[in-house]
């Protein structure tokens with residue numbers, strides 16, 4: 027059964043009624059621009075064809091009941107629970123968080139019954155969290171006839187995750203999931219939050235992106251993330267800039283000379299060169315030179331591996347095997363220490379590249395990777 031039908035079936039079975047509508051939001055992957063977001067820099071994500079679907083109908087009692095196919099039991103909560111972060115925990119916090127963010131923004135959120143089904147892998151770095159938040163947000167906005175332009179949705183969904191769930195994420199995931207457009211990548215300036223749709227016509231170029239779920243356990247990811255962030259903030263302070271975004275690649279050598287330890291220099295070099303790689307990728311895509319972005323992707327990976335030191339053996343193996351099998355470029359995507367790799371490949375050779383990566387994993391004794399061939403898809407939408 028497809029994901030939309032599973033949401034409907036779940037709704038019928040759980041609530042013994044028909045949903046009033048169905049809303050779908052995609053996962054996302056970041057093409058390039060890693061650890062640049064909290065440095066006020068640039069990212070270039072795109073929405074995936076995998077989606078989370080929410081079937082929903084209003085509930086007259088003014089409460090919310092949510093069921094997900096990932097759990098047997100539905101979760102029920104009322105306004106007092108939604109108004110106090112922490113009262114709803116576990117996966118339903120992502121839903122309560124959206125109610126919370128809407129209410130905190132002054133909206134009269136309608137009570138609702140919701141059923142969630144998803145094709146977005148959970149916890150793999152493809153942003154199943156932003157997908158569930160955004161689909162629920164769209165459902166509640168429509169059911170309540172709320173006056174909330176979509177331009178404000180990413181910020182609200184982010185607040186749900188930051189302030190109710192308690193996960194410190196930037197604005198990238200929600201922006202991509204909400205504003206993604208088929209055949210485009212979303213160029214996001216994390217300082218100004220300005221976005222621009224950049225043509226990313228893989229299909230027209232006979233290309234595809236192979237997404238490889240490394241299935242590597244996330245080792246110390248939270249602590250390492252915090253350490254990288256701190257290192258960047260300290261370096262910006264030493265250099266007398268608001269954020270590393272303010273260091274131009276042309277001034278990199280001079281900036282590095284002012285830093286006194288090698289590790290910090292390498293961290294800074296990653297962020298400054300990564301920002302430039304995003305800008306260079308955007309320029310190539312604007313010129314329709316999709317295939318030529320490959321070397322930038324691979325250079326991004328080398329920078330994450332050698333300078334930012336956030337890759338793990340499974341990830342490096344996937345990148346090397348993809349390149350050896352003919353990918354035009356490959357890199358880890360996401361915060362690091364596990365997660366996914368993406369590779370730019372000829373559409374016709376995606377399966378062969380995936381097989382080569384799977385073979386390399388077997389030779390190294392790693393758990394088999396997940397592989398998925400994608401084209402950039404559209405953002406959150408009402409299905410019916």
Ligand code: ADP
Pocket residue numbers: 078094095096116117118120142143144147148149150151152153154155156158
């Ligand atoms: P990612 O966003 O990379 O998939 P996160 O840890 O940010 O990983 O978010 C995953 C969490 O989001 C899950 O552990 C769960 O709490 C929640 N979640 C995502 N999708 C669903 C879903 N379809 N049903 C229930 N909970 C979900």
Ligand code: MG
Pocket residue numbers: 153154155156199
């Ligand atoms: Mg997430």
